[in-house]
Amino acid sequence: MADHDFDLFVIGAGSGGVRAARVAALSGAKVGVAEEHRAGGTCVIRGCVPKKLMVYASEFAHHFEVAEGYGWTVGESAFDWAKFIAEKDKEIARLSGIYVRNLQNAGAELFHGKARLKDRHTVEIDGHGTVTAAKILIATGGRPWMPHELPGVEHAISSNEVFHLPELPKRMVIAGGGYIAVEFAGIFNGLGVETTLVHRGPNILRGFDDDVRSHVTEEIEKRGVTVLLGCQHAAIEKTATGFLSRLTNGHAVESDVVLFALGREPYVEGLGLEAAGVELDARGAVKVDEYSRTSVDNIWAVGDVTDRINLTPVAIREGHAFADTEFGSRPTSFDHEMVASAVFSQPPIGSVGLSEAEARHKHGGRVDIYLSRFRPMKYAFTGGEERCLIKLVVEQGSEKILGCHVVGPDAPEIIQMAAIALKMGVTKPQWDSTCAVHPTLAEELVTMREKHVPPALGQAA
Template sequence: MADYDYDLFVIGAGSGGVRAARLTALDGKRVAIAEEHRVGGTCVIRGCVPKKFMVMASDFAHQFETAKGYGWTVDASFDWKGFIETKDVEIARLSGIYAANLGKAGVELIHGRAVLKDAHTVEIVGKDPTITAERILIATGGRPWIPEGLPGIEHAITSEEAFHLPELPKRILIAGGGYIAVEFAGIFAGLGVETTLVYRGPNILRGFDDDVRAHLADEIEKRGIRVVLATQHDRIEKTEAGLLNVLDNGLEIETDVVMFATGRVPHVKGLGLETAGVELTEQGAIKVDEFSRTTAENIWAIGDVTDRMNLTPVAIREAVAFHQTVYRDTPTSFDYEAVATAVFSQPPVGTVGLSEAEARRACRKGVDVYLTRFRPMKYAFTGSDERMLMKLVVDADTQRVVGVHIVGPDAPEIIQVAAIAVKAGLTKQQWDATCAVHPTVAEELVTLREKQRPTEMAG
C-alpha cells in the first residue's frame, strides 16, 4: 500500500465537505480539507443562511401593516448598512464554528485553492509541496450562472453581490424565476425597493406544481412585485439615470440595480478533473454513481457539484452516505424520493413529493386532488385579500398521499412534518384520522375531504 500524506483529502469546506471530513476524522483517519474562500460554503456564507436573515428583515414591513389591523401604531424605518454589518458579524461567527468543529475532530484545514494533479495528488495553488491522499472527495458546490455575451452584462450583479450592496437601491430588476429570484424579489420589495421580476418562461418556479406556481405569482404581485413573463434581456444600457433594461418583447425598464438569478452551475472550472480521470456529464456536473463515486476509482463527489438535488441537507446526507460506504463498509446511497423543500418567498412555499402533473404520469389508476384556498385567520382584521393554498395529491389506487404543496404563512415549517407522513407512505385515510389542531392553518391538511372535480382541475 502506498504511503500517502492523508487517508482522505476533501476539496471544498461547505456543508457536505465539512460533514464528510469530520465523520472520517472522528473514525481515526488522517483528513485534510481545502477551502479557497471561507469555511461554510454557499449555504452559510452566500446562500441559505444570510438569505434567510434578509427574508426575515424584509418581512417586518408586512408584519407592521398587519399590526395596524390589531390596533398597533407603528413608526419604523430600516437601516440597511446596520443590518448588513450585523448579518456579516453573524456569518463570521458561524463560519468560525464550522472551522472550530473541524479542528476539534482532528481535520487539518488548508486555506487555498486545491487542484488535482493526478488521481492521488493535489496542489494548493501558490504553495509547496504537493499533497497526496489515498482518497479524494470533491465538494466544491456551485456558482451563479450569467449569460456571457449579453450586451451590458458587466453592469449586472448576482445573488452573491446582493448580500453586500453598499446601499439599498430604489429600483431593482431581477432576472430569473427560480428559488433565488423569487426570494430576492420578496426581500427587496419588502424593504421598499421598486421590484420587477423578469422571467423567460410562462410562469415562475419551473418544476413546481402548477397550482403553486400560479398562486405564488398572484400573491407576490399583491406584495407589490411586478412580474413580467415570457421575455428576457436583449441588452442592458448604462444611462445617467441608472440602468436601462431592454427586453426582447420591446419593453424598457429603468432601474438602479440589475440582478441575474438565472441558475447555478457546478463549480468544476480549473479543478484539474481531466488529469485525474474524473468525467463530467453533458450538463457539466461531475459524473457519479449511486454511491457518489466518480469515474476515478479513488475519487468521490457530493453536493451541488454533482447536480443531483441541489439542497444543503441533501449534500449533508450524501456526505454521511459516503462515509458509511467508504469507511464503515456499509454501502449506502441517499434516497432522493420525497425530499421536502421550501422557497422563502413572501409568502413562502413548502412542498414535498410529486406535483399533480408528475403524479398523473406516475400513478397508473389516476390521482385524487384535494385543494383549498383561504384567507389565514391572521389577516381577518386587516382587509387583506391574501390567500393561502394547500393541496394534497393522492394516488387513486393505493390512496397514498404522494404530494403536499403549501403556499402561505409558515409553509416551510409545516412541510417538514408533512414530509414525514409522505416519506412513510401514509394514506389519505390516515391523514383524515388525525385530529386537527384548532385554530391553525395546518389543520386544513387533515380536514380536506372534498376531491376536486375534473372541471375544476381543468380550470
C-alpha cells in the same frame, strides 16, 4: 495511508464536504480539507443563511401593516441597510468560524487556497504545494450562471454580490423565475425597493406544482412585485441615473441594480478533473453512482457539484453517507426520493413529493386532487386579499399521498412534518385519521375531504 499524506482529502469546505471530513476524521482517518474562500460554503456565506436573515428583515414592513389591524399604533419606522449588513456579516463570520473549529476539533487539517487535481491521488493547493491522498472527495458546490454573451451583462450582479450592496437601491430588476429570484424579489420588495421580476417562461418556479406557481405569482403581485413573463433581457445599458434593461418584448425598465438569478452551475472550473479522468455529464456536473463514487474509483463527489438535488441538507446527508461507507464500515447510500423543500418567498412555499402533473404522468392520470384556498386567520382583521393554498396529490386505488404542497405563513415549518409521513408511505385515510390542531393553518391538511376537479377535466367529464 503509508503511501499517501492523507487517507482522505476533501476539496471544498461547504456543508457536504465538512460533514464528510468530520465523520471521517472522527473515525480515525487522517483528513485534509482545502477551501479557496471561507469555510461554510454557499449556504453559510452566500446562500441560505444570509438570505434567510434578509427575509426576516424584509418581513417587518408587512408585520407592521398587520399589527395596525390588531389595534397597534405603529409609529414612524425606517430601515438601516448598513446596520443590517454589518450585523449579517458578524453572524456569517461567527458561523464560518464554527465550521473551522469543528474541523479542527475533529482532527482534520484545513488548507486555505484553491485546490486542483494533478492526478487521481495528487492535489495541488495554491500557496501550499502538493499533497497526496488515498481517497479524494470533491465538494465544491455550484456558482451563479451568467449569460456572458449578453450586451451589457457586466453591469449586472449575481446572487453572490447582492449580499454586499453598499446601499439599498430604490429600484431593482431581477432576472430569473427560480426560487432564488423569487426569494430576492420578496426580500427587496419588502424592504421598500421598487422591484421588477423578469422571466422568460410562461410562469415562475419551474418544477413546482402548477397551482403553486400561479398562486405565488398572484400573491407576490399583491404585495407589490411587478412580474413580467415571456420575456428576457436583450441588453443592459448604463444611464446617467442607473441602468436600462431592454427586454425582448420591446419594453425597457429603469433601475439602480440589475440582479441576475438565472440558476446555478456546478463549480468544476480549474479543478483538474480531466487530469484525474473524472467524467462530467452534459451539464458539466460530476457523474456519480448511488454511493457518490465518480468514474475514478478512489474519487467521490457530493453536493451541488453533482447536480442531483441541490439542497444543503442533501449535501450533508450525501457527505455523511460517503464517510460512513468508506470510513465507518457501514455501506450507506442516500435516498433522493421524497425530499422536502422550501422556498422563502413571501408568502413561503413548502413542498414534498410529486406535483399534480408529475403524478398524472407517472400514474397514467389515476390521481385524486384535494385543493383548498383560504384567507389565513391571522389576516382576518387587515382587510387584505392574501390567500393560502394547500394541495394534496393522491394515488387512486392505494390512496397513497404522492405530494403535499403548502403556500402560506409557516409553510416551510409545516412541510417538515408532512415529509415524514409521506416518506413513510402514508395514505389519505391514515392522514385524515389525525385529529386537527385548531385553530391553525395546518389543520386544513387533515380536514380536506372534497376532491378537486380541474376545469378542463370537469368539462371533459
